[in-house]
Amino acid sequence: MADAAITVEDAHKTYGGKEGRKAEGAQGAEGGDGSKGVKKALDGLDLRVARGTVHGVLGPNGAGKTTLVRVLSTLLRPDSGRVEVAGYDVLSEARAVRLRIGLLGQHAALDEELGGRQNLEMFGRLHHLGGRQARVRADELLERFDLAETGRKPVRSYSGGMRRRLDLAASLVTAPEILFLDEPTTGLDPRGRAEVWSAVRSLVGGGTTVLLTTQYLEEADQLADRVSVVDRGRVIADGTPDELKSRTGGDRIDVVLRDAGQLGAAVALLPLPAADVRVDTDRRLLSAPVTDRMTALSGVVRALEEGGIDAEDVALRRPTLDEVFLHLTGHGDGADAGDRANVKEAV
Amino acid sequence: MSAYALTDSWTMTRRELAHWARQPVQVVVSLVFPVMLLLMFGYLIGGGRAVEGDYVDYLVPGMLALTMAFGLEGTMLAVTQDLNKGVIDRFRSMPMADGAVLVGRSAADMLQSTIGLVVLIGVGLGLGWRPHAGPGQFLGAVGLLLLFRFAMLWVGIQLALVAGRPEMVQAVQILVWPVGFLSNALATPAAMPGWLGVVVQWNPMSQTATAVRDLFGGPGGESGHVWAAVVWPVGLLVVFFPLAVRRFRGLGG
16 A cells, blocks of 8 residues: 555565574574474564554564564565565565665674774765765764764774664664664663664654564553554554553552562452452562552552551552563563463464 | 676775774784795795705795685685674665675785785795796786685685584684695695595695696696696686575575
8 A cells, every 4th residue: 555664464484493593593582383493483474554653563582573674674585475665575676675774673783893984984885875975974973873972983892872873873874764673772771772762753753664673562652653562473463552551451550568478368458459450479469450540559558558468569550561461462471482382372 | 786786896895995994903914824834834844845946936836825725714704704793684684786795805805815915925035936937927827826716715705604603614714724735835745645645636726836836937837737727716616606696695595
């Protein structure tokens, strides 16, 4: 369709043996389907991203997020299915796709030996800006990402945050129509994360379509117009962040007790819907969904006091990815895909 | 092939040259190493090996050929390092000409080897080596050496693409020594046990060394080897060049 920046229909990609292990190594995940060395990274994935929007792809390690980005950015050939970026087929029109995309991968795609400016200039030339224009553009980007002072130093000496900013600058050398960001903030400290977020927000104003993968619901919440939740190589849910959160039950309250023996009493006593309360004895924790944050908080604190139950901590929080997954798939499979093999097909 | 094949290849060559500028010590070491080998074999270890005439006249062309062969590991190391870096993903996701990464690599490596040859020839002359060759023969000899280096370059690229891991480079760096020494670079096959002499004579590097000695007019040269010194490298190129280019294009599995 004309207004789609990205169209993926029934995409499959299976890594076999050696190749699979290599790709997995890069993602740091285990083969999920139990068969030796063979891994279905994309298993009938469908996706449609409208132009000018930020689309979040949310999922745990090994869900197929990186494979999806690598297929979309022409680095990896899908086994089957239709994959179009900016209206061009990634297989038969790879060059046309490459002219229109920017890529920020999980690992810095930079020449570590060269300086920041040298990197940007080189990428500008490879985008055929011409020498002069490439230099001008490099200076602009260094300025914009606050890297002007370190432009001469080799990238090897950059901090994680600086490297990520330079990498982002490199993916913007030609103001791409579509930008792929593969877990752009993984491994960054909170400050680095905030920097990347503000950079992404400023891009969206310029009309760029952004596809962003992440393990963090909060990140999708902050940046994305729509979110697709991916698990085992297919999309299991999509919608706006608010829709997804409300489906997951919205905010939760966590109460940690001093004595695990009082958990039972607390469940009976607290003004929480008993059927939805989850109890974790090891962590002396009970957790429940709430609708009105402040009413729930004050109600719980009062009930604890009146009941003489000693609490260590009471906190309101957003649902975690774990809970989104638990809710959407019925299998508790948050940040780690390790125990996936034990769980039968859930959806 | 894209219209930008030349520009892109040049950009990639410049990248390699920029690496040199960033790491001058590495460049100097790579140029000094063959000189050290030459001095070692000339004065410490060599000393004849049943060579008729002056050993230095036999040794220098041999060392030139050996240096070209050892270039293989440098190429392999550089390509392996590149492939294991994220930057290769950026190159592959950009609208640049397909072969530019490899062309840049080979242009830079050939330039480095040419400089290496000049340095080594200069040191050889300093040690008293005197080629008895006209300018045509001299250039012909240099051409054969560079052709051999070019073949080794693509063998190195292919090995790097197939093996792809730094540990494998280490293995090749070790193996290159016995393979390099199993040639007539340092000693004449006549001085070796019969079976070993046969192996040594079949080594493509021996063909280049013998032809170069012939063109330089020194001991150990045999006329008629120029063909072998052309056919072997060209044969290697016919096999390894397309393999490497196909392998590089197919990186996306």
